[in-house]
Amino acid sequence: MDRTSVFGERRPRYQIVAENLLAAIQQGSYPVGSALPTEQELCAQFNVSRHTVREAVRLIEQMGLVSRHQGIGTKVERDKVDQHYVQTLANISDLWQYVNETHRTVLDIRDVTAKQVEVPLPGDREAPWRMLEGLRYVRNEAEPIAWTQIFLPKAYGAVLDEAGNERALIYSLVEKKFGVVTRSVRQEISAVEISKPVAAALKVRARSPGLAMLRQYVSNSGEIFELTWSIHPADRYRYSMEMVRSYGTARD
Amino acid sequence: MDRTSVFGERRPRYQIVAENLLAAIQQGSYPVGSALPTEQELCAQFNVSRHTVREAVRLIEQMGLVSRHQGIGTKVERDKVDQHYVQTLANISDLWQYVNETHRTVLDIRDVTAKQVEVPLPGDREAPWRMLEGLRYVRNEAEPIAWTQIFLPKAYGAVLDEAGNERALIYSLVEKKFGVVTRSVRQEISAVEISKPVAAALKVRARSPGLAMLRQYVSNSGEIFELTWSIHPADRYRYSMEMVRSYGTARD
DNA sequence: TAGTGGTCTAGACCACTGG
DNA sequence: CAGTGGTCTAGACCACTAA
Numbered sequence: 330m331d332r333t334s335v336f337g338e339r340r341p342r343y344q345i346v347a348e349n350l351l352a353a354i355q356q357g358s359y360p361v362g363s364a365l366p367t368e369q370e371l372c373a374q375f376n377v378s379r380h381t382v383r384e385a386v387r388l389i390e391q392m393g394l395v396s397r398h399q400g401i402g403t404k405v406e407r408d409k410v411d412q413h414y415v416q417t418l419a420n421i422s423d424l425w426q427y428v429n430e431t432h433r434t435v436l437d438i439r440d441v442t443a444k445q446v447e448v449p450l451p452g453d454r455e456a457p458w459r460m461l462e463g464l465r466y467v468r469n470e471a472e473p474i475a476w477t478q479i480f481l482p483k484a485y486g487a488v489l490d491e492a493g494n495e496r497a498l499i500y501s502l503v504e505k506k507f508g509v510v511t512r513s514v515r516q517e518i519s520a521v522e523i524s525k526p527v528a529a530a531l532k533v534r535a536r537s538p539g540l541a542m543l544r545q546y547v548s549n550s551g552e553i554f555e556l557t558w559s560i561h562p563a564d565r566y567r568y569s570m571e572m573v574r575s576y577g578t579a580r581d
Numbered sequence: 582m583d584r585t586s587v588f589g590e591r592r593p594r595y596q597i598v599a600e601n602l603l604a605a606i607q608q609g610s611y612p613v614g615s616a617l618p619t620e621q622e623l624c625a626q627f628n629v630s631r632h633t634v635r636e637a638v639r640l641i642e643q644m645g646l647v648s649r650h651q652g653i654g655t656k657v658e659r660d661k662v663d664q665h666y667v668q669t670l671a672n673i674s675d676l677w678q679y680v681n682e683t684h685r686t687v688l689d690i691r692d693v694t695a696k697q698v699e700v701p702l703p704g705d706r707e708a709p710w711r712m713l714e715g716l717r718y719v720r721n722e723a724e725p726i727a728w729t730q731i732f733l734p735k736a737y738g739a740v741l742d743e744a745g746n747e748r749a750l751i752y753s754l755v756e757k758k759f760g761v762v763t764r765s766v767r768q769e770i771s772a773v774e775i776s777k778p779v780a781a782a783l784k785v786r787a788r789s790p791g792l793a794m795l796r797q798y799v800s801n802s803g804e805i806f807e808l809t810w811s812i813h814p815a816d817r818y819r820y821s822m823e824m825v826r827s828y829g830t831a832r833d
Numbered sequence: 834t835a836g837t838g839g840t841c842t843a844g845a846c847c848a849c850t851g852g
Numbered sequence: 853c854a855g856t857g858g859t860c861t862a863g864a865c866c867a868c869t870a871a
Contacts, residue, residue, distance in 0.1 A: 341858080341859060341860090342859080342860075343859080343860090367836080367837065367838085368837080368838070369836095369837090377860080377861090378860060378861045378862070378863095379861090379862090379863095380859090380860065380861070380862090381859080381860060381861085383838085383839090384859085384860090386838095397837095397838060397839090398837085398838075398868090398869085399837070399838045399839060399867065399868050399869080400836080400837050400838065400839095400867070400868035400869035400870075401836095401837060401838080401868085401869060401870080402836090402837060402838075403837090403838080511826060512825065512826055513823055513824060513825045513826060514823070514824045515821070515822070515823045515824075516821065516822050516823070516824070517819050517820070517821040517822075518770055518792070518819065518820040518821070519792060519815060519818070519819040519820070520772045520773075520790045520791050520792040520813070520815035520818075521772075521790055521815060522789070522790045522815065537774070537790075538772045538773055538774045538789075538790030538791065538815075539772050539790065540770070540771060540772040540792075561772070562772075563771060563772035563773055563774065563790075566771070566772075567769050567770065567771040568769070568770040568771070569767065569768065569769040569770070570767070570768050570769075571765055571766070571767045571768070572765060572766045572767075572768070573764065573765045574763060574764060574765060593839080593840060593841090594840080594841075595840080595841090619855080619856065619857085620856080620857070621855090621856090629841080629842085630841060630842045630843070630844095631842090631843090631844095632840090632841065632842070632843090633840080633841060633842085635857085635858090636840085636841090638857095649856095649857060649858090650849090650850085650856085650857075651848065651849050651850075651856070651857045651858060652848070652849035652850035652851075652855080652856050652857065652858095653849085653850060653851080653855095653856060653857080654850095654855090654856060654857075655856090655857080
């Protein structure tokens with residue numbers, strides 16, 4: 330069979346098939362929610378082998394437009410390419426943009442319940458958590474860049490006592506010791522007025538502005554297995570990120 | 582051929598082949614930079630068809646471990662799975678988590694140069710920019726949630742005058758009117774002490790803490806074609822995000 | 834049970850790269 | 853030129869779903 334299209338192009342057939350399907354979907358020939366023709370029908374329609382059809386459908390599937398279901402068929406999920414932005418972090422460690430350049434000191438380690446702290450701990454207000462309170466410094470700077478509280482469910486609490494001034498991130502220690510797998514990290518950034526005791530530890534003026542970060546580490550089972558609350562003096566910390574336009578589905 | 586493995590599993594062969602290759606790469610059998618065996622060799626080695634081998638290689642390619650090059654071969658690029666977190670935004674509009682629930686009012690529109698403002702405008706300090714200064718409100722609330730400055734290179738400045746109180750995001754208007762394509766958005770978050778004039782506009786106490794966001798919109802040609810600087814009262818705004826662990830390369 | 838997508842084989846030709 | 857990955861066919865059986 331001649332592989333040149335009507336335009337004299339010489340491109341893979343599966344790509345041509347994919348483009349045809351794409352156009353058909355975008356034109357509404359196959360509305361969202363409806364089923365795409367079966368692979369066999371597409372074979373006949375485009376006069377190509379099933380392998381080629383599957384390759385074409387794979388393409389538009391990867392664009393997030395359709396989903397395939399064994400025994401059922403191929404369903405149209407969207408009618409336009411889901412162009413979205415993603416923030417990429419080569420590693421979760423990038424959360425601390427310079428984690429390797431900083432170290433932590435410990436002010437206190439103790440057991441607490443939600444009632445005793447201002448940080449919103451999830452679940453039962455009486456549930457026991459183990460808390461580490463500390464400061465984070467950059468290299469040999471005299472002034473800390475953050476005042477931090479780290480909360481672990483009591484069951485994992487031992488990690489905090491063992492971690493001490495270690496470099497490693499707590500969440501990775503929990504992963505290793507208890508076999509927890511981190512599914513996602515939720516982060517919330519806000520501005521605060523730094524309270525007197527925290528200001529003293531950070532060596533800044535009381536009531537001066539600070540950047541507060543709340544992080545919740547969620548395991549594969551949906552449990553929040555670590556929670557951190559950090560306060561940074563306004564002039565010692567900025568949070569920056571870059572979002573790049575990309576195609577495809579980061580969700581499916 | 583029996584499709585059950587030694588463990589009695591019943592899984593696709595290409596998956597088993599992929600896992601074997603994965604393990605071999607991670608163990609250093611195929612060092613980074615070296616070539617994977619050719620597809621034909623892998624066919625013989627695993628006693629499967631070429632289609633199956635290609636499917637297996639496709640998997641580890643999608644994990645970012647190898648790259649394929651027609652006429653050359655398959656090259657090992659990494660020896661560990663690049664597990665990273667991505668922040669997903671269904672749309673750049675999500676930057677304003679409630680852009681559709683807010684509206685903007687205009688305080689002023691005028692021409693400025695980098696010298697005249699505190700916001701770091703890139704390029705020549707004498708270069709002309711057009712600036713819109715305004716407030717952003719949620720629904721019918723009396724108090725604004727943000728004081729904002731939007732800067733466009735003078736050449737695009739007309740967009741600001743035409744936009745007025747329109748709902749649309751400025752960047753999308755620039756895209757439409759001038760054919761600019763947004764490649765990425767850089768964002769920087771910091772805490773600030775709200776200055777007297779801004780505090781008055783926001784109806785908060787002078788010197789109270791605020792969340793400042795600097796956004797730079799970068800075009801496909803690398804030009805920063807829009808820059809915004811927003812200040813939010815601490816108690817009226819939080820920036821939240823979720824990062825999900827994922828596999829594959831968002832960069833390639 | 835009929836029909837879907839998922840997997841797999843055997844074999845072929847093509848496009849591209851390097852020597 | 854020989855050898856690589858890229859594309860494609862024809863045909864087969866399997867796993868799953870719904871009627």
